Amino acid sequence: MRKILTAVVAVALGLGLAACGADGDRSAASGADATIDVGSLYEPQNLDNTGGGGQGVTEALNGNVYEGLFRLTDNGKVENLLASDYSVSGDGLTYTFKLRTGVTFHSGRALTAADAKYSLEKVIAPDSKSARKSSFGPISTIAAPDDSTLVVTLKSRSISFVYNLSYVWIVNPQNQSPTTTADGTGPYRLTKWQRGATLSLTRFDGYWGTKASNKEVVFHYFTDASALNNALLTNQIDLITSEQSPDALSQFTANSGYQVNDGASTTKLLLAFNDRVAPFNDVKVRKAVYSAIDRKKLLESIWGPHGKLIGSMVPPTDPWYEDLTSANPYDVDLAKRLLAEAGHAGGFAFTLDTPNYDPHPTVATFLKSELAKVGITVNINVISADEWYTKVFQKHDFAATLQEHVNDRDVVWYGNPDFYWGYDNPQVTQWVTQAEQAATADQQTALLKQVNQRIAQDAASVWLYLYPQIVVASTSVSGYPVNGLNSQFYVYGITKREG
Structure with missing residues (x-):
């Protein structure tokens, strides 16, 4: 249960195997039809980011399956996402958000402001385990006067309010099993979660924005850093979201088939x-x-x-x-x-x-x-x-x-x-x-x-x-995030070349 924390740093002995290309167990497709295999030590505890899902659920689902009104980019900037625009009253207490039109959940239902209201209320509910719950203490009222307008009134100014909203997933209230199933508005839909092994995302063809650069992403979960590194060395995966075995880095830095990225950590x-x-x-x-x-x-x-x-x-x-x-x-x-x-x-x-x-x-x-x-x-x-x-x-x-x-x-x-x-x-x-x-x-x-x-x-x-934030990847893939702020890992921009 990794609520506030990053977990598992294991010192491992790598096997120093050279590698390039895909083995027989993996798809040879590339480009827009590619399957990207991602290795991670952080399997979700469950699929609800207000229910103690831990950093693993953020890594896999945030921005990929679920989206917020705003997005925190890999370089720390806040951008509009499901909110197309917003305004703030002169006293700084009332925020009025306009939602994008033409957005649907993966189940097919159109997004409304009532869904955004429900999602924010879910974060601040008494039983919420969201790490950012206390950040929304200034909220006084939340209203959805029409399908495309969300109005939030605060008790006191909150200069971080829009930034904090980047942590809030807009979820479908009709999903009755949020810990085991997912229904978001993101560029991928969840297709399968095999506990202890993999979590698979498939490109959502009905996505409102720019389509994902790949067809499918499979997160492969490991409990041991040595096994994770070996999976990359033997082409079972394309990249590691966060290298946790410092002693193993030399086998990647000394091999032209891999790129070691030293990003900006917040851990x-x-x-x-x-x-x-x-x-x-x-x-x-x-x-x-x-x-x-x-x-x-x-x-x-x-x-x-x-x-x-x-x-x-x-x-x-x-x-x-x-x-x-x-x-x-x-x-x-x-x-x-x-x-x-x-x-x-x-x-x-x-x-x-x-x-x-x-x-x-x-x-x-x-x-x-x-x-x-x-x-x-x-x-x-x-x-x-x-x-x-x-x-x-x-x-x-x-x-x-x-x-x-x-x-x-x-x-x-x-x-x-x-x-x-x-x-x-x-x-x-x-x-x-x-x-x-x-x-x-x-x-x-x-x-x-x-x-x-x-x-x-x-x-x-x-x-x-x-901590350092080290992403290690095969040189056949590009477009992955390198900083992983707050454990997020956007996969929709990853591309893969043939060979």
Whole structure:
């Protein structure tokens, strides 16, 4: 259950096999009739992005099967999609959206504003598990006065409102089984989901926009990075959406039959404290832990030359990024002094709840070794992803944990004292609120830079590193996204040449 996170990083030994062309088990078709075989470690938990479908459902269905009023492009821009136009009232509280005409669901029913209303209400419903649910807190009312008009009234300004709408899928209310079936408006329709193996998409001939460049896309799911890489090397798949085996990269970079793309990641690996409880309610203790960890050594041990150190929750692709890596430097002597000042000269012990999929156990062992140098004893408690969601995210029953956060623009969660890590700084909460209600992007950026600086000063969490985003593909395919912001992976532009 990968709700907020990216999952599975496995270190594997590749087999170094050269390859070109397709084997006998795959279609030899190319061009518009091609089948594109995509390899991934992220199978959906289910097919509902408000029902805990995880990052896998976003990767496979977002923008491919389901569409929003707006689309977040691979370079981070927001574009109109099912909304042909929109206007905002002078006070910034009322948004009026005009829907495109001639749009139908895959089942054949015409899209109406009532469907858009239903879809947005589904995201903010009490039982919704959408990661962006809280972002829509300013909504007051949603109305569909006619089939082509959606009107949303807010209680307060929300400068990110249109951006946040790019996360909302427009779904058919008549689909009674959204966790196992799909009925969207996108360039593909879901044709088959074989759990534990494949998910197949076929070009939707009734699509309102530009038709997909290929006839079919099949996502092949693997639980092991070594098997995934071997599938690419032996031509069972055409590309890997996100390479998670750094040791295997050399077999692709050294082979002219493959292209290794190092894109812009938004996935942060965190050592997240429960800032509500001792000793992590003390900023000096948090900063001591931060300075005791050689994060550069950790990143290089996992990813070699790939990835990036960051000093806050903000990746370089966010408008309010600043390099804050020096705010909490690696300095063992400083860590010891801070512990002494906090009354822990002899150190202390804590339990680190660690998800059971890689790289978490490896990272936990590294942290245990690093913190032992300053007298801190780490007891590693390995738990499943489901246990993490219940124990840590829902019940806040933990002292510290490891976790990835995949979304961009998610520094705002530090303005929510009820979020699982419990960071509670009234000034930060005020800045986050003011930033969302800002009249201009410049004002929003200035305020969120202040948030970045303060959470770094407070060592609200330890931001261990920013994952790389590495797409590895056969040179026979092109037109695939390379950045994968927020786990999305648009496949409709992928083409394949013969041979």
